[in-house]
Amino acid sequence: MSEAARRPDSIVYMAFTNRSFVIGFAITLFITLMALLSFVWTPYDVTVLPVANRLKPPSPEHWLGTDHFGRDVLSMIMVGARNSIAVALVAVGIGMLIGVPLGCWAAARGGWIDEILMRFNDLVFAFPALLSAIMITAIFGPGAINAIIAIGIFNIPIFARVARAGAVSLWPREFILAARASGKGQALITVEHILPNIASLLLVQATIQFAIAVLAEASLAYLGLGAQPPMPSWGRMLFDAQTRMIVSPTLAIFPGLAIVITVLGLNLLGDGLADVLDPKLRRER
Amino acid sequence: MSLLEIEGLNLSIGKLPILKNVNLTIEAGEVRGLVGESGSGKSMTALSIMQLLSGSMTATGRITFNDIDILGATEDQMNALRGDDIGMVFQEPMTALNPVKTIGAQVAEGIRWHTNVSRAEAEDRTRRILDRVGLPEAKFPMSRFPHQLSGGQRQRVVIAIATALKPKLLIADEPTTALDVVLQAQILDLLRELVHEDRSGLLLISHDLAVVTDMSDTITIMRNGEVVDEGETARVLVDQTHPYTRQLAQASMHVPELRQDPAALRIAAARHAHDKAGLLLRVANVSKDYPGERTGIFSRAKPFRAVDDVSFDLKPGESVALVGRSGCGKSTLARAILALDPPTSGRVELDSVDIAKMNDAELMPHRRKMQVVFQDPYGSFDPRHTVERLISEPLHLMAQKPTTAERRDMVQQALAEVGLPADAMDKYPHEFSGGQRQRLSIARALITRPKLIIADEPVSALDVSIRAQVLDLFAELNHRLGVAYVFITHDLTVARAITDRVMVMHEGRIVEEGVTSEVLDHPKSDPAKALVAAAPDLRRAIKRRLGEQG
Numbered sequence: 109m110s111e112a113a114r115r116p117d118s119i120v121y122m123a124f125t126n127r128s129f130v131i132g133f134a135i136t137l138f139i140t141l142m143a144l145l146s147f148v149w150t151p152y153d154v155t156v157l158p159v160a161n162r163l164k165p166p167s168p169e170h171w172l173g174t175d176h177f178g179r180d181v182l183s184m185i186m187v188g189a190r191n192s193i194a195v196a197l198v199a200v201g202i203g204m205l206i207g208v209p210l211g212c213w214a215a216a217r218g219g220w221i222d223e224i225l226m227r228f229n230d231l232v233f234a235f236p237a238l239l240s241a242i243m244i245t246a247i248f249g250p251g252a253i254n255a256i257i258a259i260g261i262f263n264i265p266i267f268a269r270v271a272r273a274g275a276v277s278l279w280p281r282e283f284i285l286a287a288r289a290s291g292k293g294q295a296l297i298t299v300e301h302i303l304p305n306i307a308s309l310l311l312v313q314a315t316i317q318f319a320i321a322v323l324a325e326a327s328l329a330y331l332g333l334g335a336q337p338p339m340p341s342w343g344r345m346l347f348d349a350q351t352r353m354i355v356s357p358t359l360a361i362f363p364g365l366a367i368v369i370t371v372l373g374l375n376l377l378g379d380g381l382a383d384v385l386d387p388k389l390r391r392e393r
Numbered sequence: 394m395s396l397l398e399i400e401g402l403n404l405s406i407g408k409l410p411i412l413k414n415v416n417l418t419i420e421a422g423e424v425r426g427l428v429g430e431s432g433s434g435k436s437m438t439a440l441s442i443m444q445l446l447s448g449s450m451t452a453t454g455r456i457t458f459n460d461i462d463i464l465g466a467t468e469d470q471m472n473a474l475r476g477d478d479i480g481m482v483f484q485e486p487m488t489a490l491n492p493v494k495t496i497g498a499q500v501a502e503g504i505r506w507h508t509n510v511s512r513a514e515a516e517d518r519t520r521r522i523l524d525r526v527g528l529p530e531a532k533f534p535m536s537r538f539p540h541q542l543s544g545g546q547r548q549r550v551v552i553a554i555a556t557a558l559k560p561k562l563l564i565a566d567e568p569t570t571a572l573d574v575v576l577q578a579q580i581l582d583l584l585r586e587l588v589h590e591d592r593s594g595l596l597l598i599s600h601d602l603a604v605v606t607d608m609s610d611t612i613t614i615m616r617n618g619e620v621v622d623e624g625e626t627a628r629v630l631v632d633q634t635h636p637y638t639r640q641l642a643q644a645s646m647h648v649p650e651l652r653q654d655p656a657a658l659r660i661a662a663a664r665h666a667h668d669k670a671g672l673l674l675r676v677a678n679v680s681k682d683y684p685g686e687r688t689g690i691f692s693r694a695k696p697f698r699a700v701d702d703v704s705f706d707l708k709p710g711e712s713v714a715l716v717g718r719s720g721c722g723k724s725t726l727a728r729a730i731l732a733l734d735p736p737t738s739g740r741v742e743l744d745s746v747d748i749a750k751m752n753d754a755e756l757m758p759h760r761r762k763m764q765v766v767f768q769d770p771y772g773s774f775d776p777r778h779t780v781e782r783l784i785s786e787p788l789h790l791m792a793q794k795p796t797t798a799e800r801r802d803m804v805q806q807a808l809a810e811v812g813l814p815a816d817a818m819d820k821y822p823h824e825f826s827g828g829q830r831q832r833l834s835i836a837r838a839l840i841t842r843p844k845l846i847i848a849d850e851p852v853s854a855l856d857v858s859i860r861a862q863v864l865d866l867f868a869e870l871n872h873r874l875g876v877a878y879v880f881i882t883h884d885l886t887v888a889r890a891i892t893d894r895v896m897v898m899h900e901g902r903i904v905e906e907g908v909t910s911e912v913l914d915h916p917k918s919d920p921a922k923a924l925v926a927a928a929p930d931l932r933r934a935i936k937r938r939l940g941e942q943g
Contacts, residue, residue: 282773283783286837288733290787291760293753304777 122384129380135373139366143189152180154187154340163356172362175345176352181359184340185366191252191341192370195334196321198256200314203263208310210264211271212302215279216294226272229265237262237324245333252335255328259321270313274306308385315378319371326367342367394460396421396594397442397562402454404437404446404618411437412618415454419562419594424585426609426626427598428641430856431827434618435598439564442596443481444471459561477507480555482584484567486547490539496523496550497535504557518557526553526583544719545576549583556587562594563587569604573719573883578927581608600856602645603929606630606938614638627938630931640858645931647861648890649868672745673844673877674707674730679739679749681725699725700736701901709844710875714888714909716924717898723881726898727847730879731765732756743845761790764838768850770830774822781818784808784837791841807836811866828859835866842874849881864890885928889913897921 123129151171161178164170172181210229214222232240241258248254278284278301287297328334329343337344342363349359397419404412412434419425429435441452444463456463459478461470475481483489491499500522501515510518520530526549539547548568555563565584569577585608588595599605605612605626612629614622614637622635633639680702685694700722707713715723728734730741732748741749748759764787767773774783784804788795795803805815811832822830831851838846848867852860868891870876880892888895889909896906899920905912916922 282767282769283775285728285733286765286767286773286834287775287786289731289760289763289765291753291757291790292786296789300778301775305775 119384123380126380126384128376129384132373132376132378132380135369136377139189139370139373140193142186143193146183146186146190150180150183150186152183154179154183155338163352163359165356166358173356173358175348175359179340181345181362184345185342185362188340188342188345188363189366189370191335191339192322192325192367195252195256195259195325196318199259199321199325200263200317202256202260203267203317204310204314206260207264207267207269208271208303211268211273212275212298214268215272215275215302216298222272225268229268232261232265238327241324241328242331242333245328250333250336252339255325255334258328259324262324263317263321266317267310267313270309271306274309275302278302278305308381312378312382312385315374315381319374319378322370322374323367395419396423396459397596398455398457399438399442400455400457402438402441402452402456404434404441404450404452406450410618411450412441412452415615415618415620417613417620417623419596421561421594422588422592423611424588424595424597424609426605426612427596427615428600428602428605428612429615430600430641430858432617433615435600435615436566437618438615439481439566439596439598442562442564443475443479473507476503476554476560477558478561480558480560480563482548482551482555482563482565482568484570486544486551486571487539489551490547492539495536495538496528496533496542496553497537500535500550500553500557503554507558519553522553522557523550525587526550526556527579528553544572545579548572548576548580552580552583552587556591556593559591560593562596564596564598566598567600568597570600574885574927574929575718575923577604577929584608601929602630602641602857603931603934606931606934607929614641627935630935631939642931644857644861646886647857647864649865651865651868651872652891671709672706673709673711673743674879675740675742675745676706676726676730677704677740677742679703679726679729679736679741681722681729681734682737698901700729702739703898703901703903704739705896705903705906707845707877707879710871710877711894712871712878712880712892714880714882714892714895715898716882716885716888716895717920718924719883721898722901723898724849727765727849727879727881731763731847732760757790758792761787761841762843763845763847764841764843766831766834766838766846766848766851768854770827770834770854771822773834774830776822778821779818780804780808780820780822780833783822784818784833784840787837787841803840804836807840808833810839810870811836826859828855828863831855831859831863832866835863835870839870839874839876843876845877845879847879847881850883851880852887853882853884860887867891883924885913885924886930897924 158178161174162176164174166173170180170182172185174180175184210225214225237259240262241255244258245254284297284301287301325334326343326346329341330347332347334343335341345363346360349363352359395418399415399417402412402415403410415438417425417438427435427438440446442456442458442463444466446452452464454464458474461474497516497519500519504510504515504518505512519535523533523535524530528546528549533546539550542550568584569580572580581604584595597605597608609626611624612626613620616637622629622638629638630642633642679700680698681700682696682698685696688694703726715726717723725734729736732751736749739749740747743759743762746759748756781801781804784807785800788800788803801818804818808815808817813829813832813836822833825833852863855863864887867878871878880888882888892909894906895909895912896903897912897918897920898904905916905918905921912921913925916925
């Protein structure tokens with residue numbers, strides 16, 4: 109660690125003395141590394157189907173056993189992690205890229221623009237995420253891309269709301285008035301003053317949305333609306349395991365555990381970040 | 394035996410000493426003033442008496458109240474004392490009350506807890522005590538919530554809670570700092586009456602020497618956690634034996650030298666005469682309405698007129714005070730002039746150009762001529778930017794954007810202008826003290842070389858000695874650079890110290906205007922008279938103290 113990072117008041121130091129942050133960070137890092145590793149190496153190739161080897165329990169050759177096509181479950185979970193992370197990342201990205209500007213715009217303009225934007229937001233919010241995802245995939249057909257779009261759309265109003273709430277509380281502050289007295293327009297003030305000051309808020313929200321997106325992707329895949337075979341995905345693995353629960357219960361347990369651990373890790377990371385970045389809590393410590 | 398005796402009180406947070414050997418006594422019926430600048434340990438002393446210290450603080454020494462050893466008392470014993478024999482009034486009436494409980498319930502809570510009386514009797518006593526602090530039930534039902542009351546009324550409720558059980562000792566920690574001068578005078582009168590009636594001791598904590606002098610029989614002056622001077626109020630302030638006492642007293646009555654120097658004033662007068670032809674600012678019939686509250690889906694109450702048909706002129710280099718009670722429309726008027734919140738009607742002419750109806754792009758060249766300094770030295774800077782970036786922000790108004798080197802030069806010059814070193818440029822605002830931040834705020838206002846600076850309560854958040862320095866700076870900049878000021882303030886000493894003319898605002902209108910000394914010494918309108926009568930004045934207070942002693 110650098111000299112600056114070791115000072116007790118530096119954010120890095122506080123982050124790594126915060127228990128939830130450290131555990132969440134370790135889990136997230138582990139899952140990410142696993143996903144990255146799957147690009148270059150997996151224990152077995154997941155695209156070949158050695159059917160003779162099917163439904164093996166965990167063993168030294170296959171740590172987590174094999175599925176009904178004889179594929180190695182560990183390899184599938186590794187490749188599935190890649191899929192989950194990619195979908196969640198792009199979906200949260202879409203939500204932020206569209207939602208944050210919308211929220212900032214609503215806060216800056218106020219009046220009827222604010223009213224219309226936020227009521228439209230409420231409308232999108234009113235549809236359960238899964239329902240709108242099913243609608244989208246029903247229209248455009250199932251697939252990873254459409255799952256991403258569906259989850260992304262569901263994320264837009266959440267980020268718009270968080271960004272607007274943060275921005276609205278900043279606009280009457282005196283440093284914003286001073287910037288306005290300096291002739292700066294709404295767009296420039298938003299970029300220079302509002303965004304840096306709500307960044308921590310958005311970062312915490314993004315971590316939590318990331319966890320929700322992982323879960324949503326798994327649900328869509330379980331319903332057959334996500335990534336299509338032969339691309340392995342955690343939700344799909346759960347669905348396939350369902351009919352063979354009695355014969356080989358481990359088939360359902362491992363992808364389920366993967367989902368639980370990932371979501372737990374991201375939630376812990378979000379909690380930890382919120383503690384570290386919230387200036388109010390920081391002062392009390 | 395005194396009511397309260399503090400002997401050799403030491404307090405530390407962790408290893409950091411906060412209070413050093415503090416001694417203080419209060420007799421029954423005595424009003425003891427406790428004065429000091431921020432960080433001098435006033436509030437910590439009060440919290441030690443109440444034993445409301447947080448875990449990391451350790452207190453040693455001896456505090457005896459009514460023969461009870463406070464530092465050795467158990468939490469149960471303290472709970473029996475707090476709110477019963479010792480009452481406390483806090484500074485901020487909004488946060489001292491629970492927003493989701495009615496005022497009646499909050500007053501009755503303490504009564505029921507300490508006396509075990511029936512609900513009906515507690516209610517009855519609550520009614521009487523609220524009536525006593527000036528909130529009769531007929532006008533202020535006990536079912537009101539704190540947000541339905543004004544600041545002054547809320548502070549009355551806090552006082553009602555503190556005095557409900559006729560405590561032997563009342564501690565008031567800056568009870569009027571959040572209120573305007575007229576409310577301040579009313580609340581102080583109320584406190585005085587209550588302690589006189591009940592013959593209780595009062596520990597009045599304040600940063601305002603004039604308030605304390607006016608109120609208290611004896612005074613304790615603290616600095617850096619130590620008691621530096623102590624004794625009978627009149628004695629301490631007349632003799633001023635301790636240099637720090639003298640320093641505090643002088644700072645409270647401070648008038649910048651440039652404004653006392655006849656030669657400098659003559660130059661200023663000459664300059665005003667010379668510039669007679671051109672007016673810098675002309676405000677003509679400005680009104681500002683805010684939409685009324687919604688009364689239905691499509692209907693609204695009548696709009697609220699915050700500024701009502703205000704007109705005045707300002708010559709280049711002139712310094713004008715805009716005084717009035719809180720909520721009188723001072724700040725709204727300032728925003729209208731600054732074109733931050735355009736007026737509903739009327740003209741704001743800067744150098745003979747009407748800027749009231751201009752859009753942002755058209756405003757750019759005019760904004761360069763006027764800048765603003767805000768009250769809160771903490772809220773007026775983006776915490777995430779460096780000082781260089783913050784101070785150079787108004788340079789955005791320049792038709793030609795300066796290069797990086799030019800910008801650094803200009804920032805350095807502005808910093809030098811307000812007496813800050815050039816290396817301040819690369820720091821962040823949190824690395825500066827309140828007074829230094831207000832200097833930064835002035836530097837930011839100066840960087841475009843404006844002709845007019847509008848200052849909204851620029852010194853009311855500062856300690857007296859720092860306030861004196863900042864006022865000096867304002868006077869000097871006016872003298873050297875010929876900047877005109879509009880000073881918005883509720884503090885008449887500030888108006889007297891720095892302005893040529895004063896305008897008194899009341900309910901959105903200017904009710905009186907004239908030469909500062911004339912208006913403040915011989916006010917004609919009722920609002921002006923009320924302001925002048927309520928304003929704490931150290932000289933007057935000392936004189937009255939001496940008169941009482943005969």
